[in-house]
Amino acid sequence: MDAELFARERTEVAPGAVHVPDWLDAARQRDLLAACRRWARPPAGLRTVRTPGGGTMTARQVCLGRHWYPYGYARTAVDGDGAPVKPFPDRLGELGRRAAADALGAPQAHPYDIALINYYDGDARMGMHRDADERTDAPVVSLSLGDTCVFRFGNTETRAKPYTDVELRSGDLFVFGGPSRFAHHGVPRVHPGTAPPGLGLVGRLNITLRVSGL
Ligand SMILES: O=C(O)CCC(=O)C(=O)O
Numbered sequence: 277m278d279a280e281l282f283a284r285e286r287t288e289v290a291p292g293a294v295h296v297p298d299w300l301d302a303a304r305q306r307d308l309l310a311a312c313r314r315w316a317r318p319p320a321g322l323r324t325v326r327t328p329g330g331g332t333m334t335a336r337q338v339c340l341g342r343h344w345y346p347y348g349y350a351r352t353a354v355d356g357d358g359a360p361v362k363p364f365p366d367r368l369g370e371l372g373r374r375a376a377a378d379a380l381g382a383p384q385a386h387p388y389d390i391a392l393i394n395y396y397d398g399d400a401r402m403g404m405h406r407d408a409d410e411r412t413d414a415p416v417v418s419l420s421l422g423d424t425c426v427f428r429f430g431n432t433e434t435r436a437k438p439y440t441d442v443e444l445r446s447g448d449l450f451v452f453g454g455p456s457r458f459a460h461h462g463v464p465r466v467h468p469g470t471a472p473p474g475l476g477l478v479g480r481l482n483i484t485l486r487v488s489g490l
């Protein structure tokens with residue numbers, strides 16, 4: 277990584293949408309990566325998501341707690357091997373509450389119960405969308421591992437401008453709640469080969485923790 281004169285700072289990108297650089301230290305990143313590798317194995321492991329229009333998402337995905345598919349949640353990998361989704365571990369719930377509290381600056385009691393883990397390799401990206409299949413407005417917690425990406429954070433009305441492009445690096449936290457909970461967002465670009473050399477990941481992983489309300 278290039279040397280930088282100034283440390284990256286916590287930034288409120290929009291009301292309720294906060295970027296906290298370097299939230300996970302190197303040891304915690306390695307630990308989370310090892311867990312993601314276990315979760316990505318079958319049954320109900322990493323899969324290619326098919327969209328209703330007949331396309332496929334380029335980021336591949338595995339879910340914990342509930343299985344997300346376009347557009348809803350199920351208890352089994354309905355668009356994968358059909359196996360029961362792996363349980364959502366307590367420690368991810370604790371991590372979610374701590375992350376939301378640190379980012380938003382107030383205690384958060386939300387019962388996180390779902391994780392969506394996206395793996396971006398090569399030219400993978402994610403189009404502008406809203407996380408709208410949950411039945412609560414609890415903040416979404418997003419953790420990044422591996423390659424740096426451009427994370428585009430927009431508005432609740434349209435997929436288009438105004439939006440802000442944020443660079444998310446390995447270990448960064450991004451939380452969006454309150455007036456930003458249903459804002460459009462996406463990943464227009466991943467920068468290959470930018471993962472920390474000591475992590476041992478080629479590509480990018482993003483873990484979003486959510487409250488289903490189901
Ligand atoms: O990869 C990211 O940073 C965003 C992932 C995302 O928006 C999602 O899973 O809904």
Ligand SMILES: [Fe+2]
Pocket residue numbers: 405406407461
């Ligand atoms: Fe999303």
